[in-house]
Amino acid sequence: MxxxxxxxxxxxxxxxxxxxxxxxxxxxxxxxxxxxxxxxxxxxxxxxxxxxxxxxxxRAVVFQNHSLLPWLTCYENVRLAVDQTVGRRMSKAERHDWVLETLALVHMTHAKDKRPAEISGGMKQRIGIARALSMRPxxxxxxxxxxxxxxxxxxxxxxxxxxxxxxxxxxxxxxxxxxxxxxxxxxxxxxxxxxxxxxxxxxxxxxxxxxxxxxxxxxxxxxxxxxxxxxxxxxxxxxxxxxxxx
CATH class of the missing domain: 3.40.50.300 (P-loop containing nucleotide triphosphate hydrolases)
Structure with missing residues (x-):
């Protein structure tokens, strides 16, 4: 049906x-x-x-579950999305700066080196949103x-x-x-x-x-x-x- x-x-x-x-x-x-x-x-x-x-x-999706990779830091979760999409047209330094800019957009720069298990549910969702935005959808x-x-x-x-x-x-x-x-x-x-x-x-x-x-x-x-x-x-x-x- x-x-x-x-x-x-x-x-x-x-x-x-x-x-x-x-x-x-x-x-x-x-x-x-x-x-x-x-x-x-x-x-x-x-x-x-x-x-x-x-x-x-x-088109970027933010799910109910943040779907972050638990073995990567917040920075690395966002960086992975950048590397696979818009980062292909950027230098290494530009990718780094873009990840930090996207993390700053959701006020999560301070937690960039933490893994998902070390942050709250709301912070995980912020990283999920940052990861989606980093792709410039x-x-x-x-x-x-x-x-x-x-x-x-x-x-x-x-x-x-x-x-x-x-x-x-x-x-x-x-x-x-x-x-x-x-x-x-x-x-x-x-x-x-x-x-x-x-x-x-x-x-x-x-x-x-x-x-x-x-x-x-x-x-x-x-x-x-x-x-x-x-x-x-x-x-x-x-x-x-x-x-x-x-």
């Missing part, structure tokens, strides 16, 4: 898209298809006029990267992702279960219907200017309205699992 059907979505360069829906609706499947990790049984994904036929350095794919973190660490990382998005202008597609996170970070929220055979139920444009301050937005009527709209969509699908996109 197909997981997804008739998913028609256009994403502009530099746009931040959040994909949300109930468990089992195919959010991660959609992300894996965009990443080229999973071939679609029908249709396809086009990036800048070229159809995606497999993984590539133009056109599209950054985030698969619930903050889901396993405590509230304070999650907030810090969300703020850093907003800073990176503002400074780099990278296109971002993020899978999330967190409604507040989706509204805070994204330009548009893509809401999937229940699976299997899930499709795009609604797309909500988040009309909040950037930069965004989470404390200032707490009582902002635009934020509250967007949050209410997404919660209403999810609640309707939870109350009636057979509800269609219509």
């Amino acid at each position: 197909p997981v997804l059907r008739q998913v028609d979505l256009q994403i502009a360069r530099g746009e931040y898209i959040a994909v949300i829906g109930h468990s089992g609706c195919g959010k991660s499947t959609l992300l894996n298809v965009i990443a080229g990790l999973l071939p679609p049984s029908a249709g396809g994904v086009v990036l800048e006029g070229r159809e995606i036929d497999g993984p590539g350095p133009d 056109k599209v950054l794919l985030l698969d619930e990267p903050f889901g396993a973190l405590d509230a304070l660490t999650r907030a810090h990382l969300q703020d850093q992702v907003m800073e990176i998005h503002a400074s780099r202008g990278t296109t971002v597609v993020m899978i999330t279960h967190d409604v507040d996170e989706a509204v805070l970070l994204s330009d548009r929220i893509v809401m999937l219907t229940n699976g299997p055979n899930a499709t795009v139920g609604e797309i909500l444009k988040v009309g909040l200017p950037r930069p965004r301050d989470r404390l200032a937005l707490a009582a902002d009527p635009v934020f509250v309205a967007a949050r209410t709209a997404v919660l209403g969509f999810l609640h309707a699908r939870h109350a009636n699992p057979a509800l269609s996109a219509a």
Whole structure:
């Protein structure tokens, strides 16, 4: 049985898209298809006029699990990604400087010589984000990267992702279960219907200017309205699992 059907979505360069829906609706499947990790049984994904036929350095994924190599230091984990992608066009000194610059972007230079077992979960996720950014991807794919973190660490990382998005202008597609996170970070929220055979139920444009301050937005009527709209969509699908996109 197909997981997804008739998913028609256009994403502009530099746009931040959040994909949300109930468990089992195919959010991660959609992300894996965009990443080229999973071939679609029908249709396809086009990036800048070229159809995606497999993984590539133009798309970098940050998974729920940081997926760092435990025997390498934080610096070496990022350096490995650089050496295999953009570093091929750089000198050794340029690769070194680029790794340090990327670590500084996520405020992890101080831990560059530590191994994953020596740092916290939030710090591991920062290294995972740094590794993805070090490849200079056109599209950054985030698969619930903050889901396993405590509230304070999650907030810090969300703020850093907003800073990176503002400074780099990278296109971002993020899978999330967190409604507040989706509204805070994204330009548009893509809401999937229940699976299997899930499709795009609604797309909500988040009309909040950037930069965004989470404390200032707490009582902002635009934020509250967007949050209410997404919660209403999810609640309707939870109350009636057979509800269609219509």
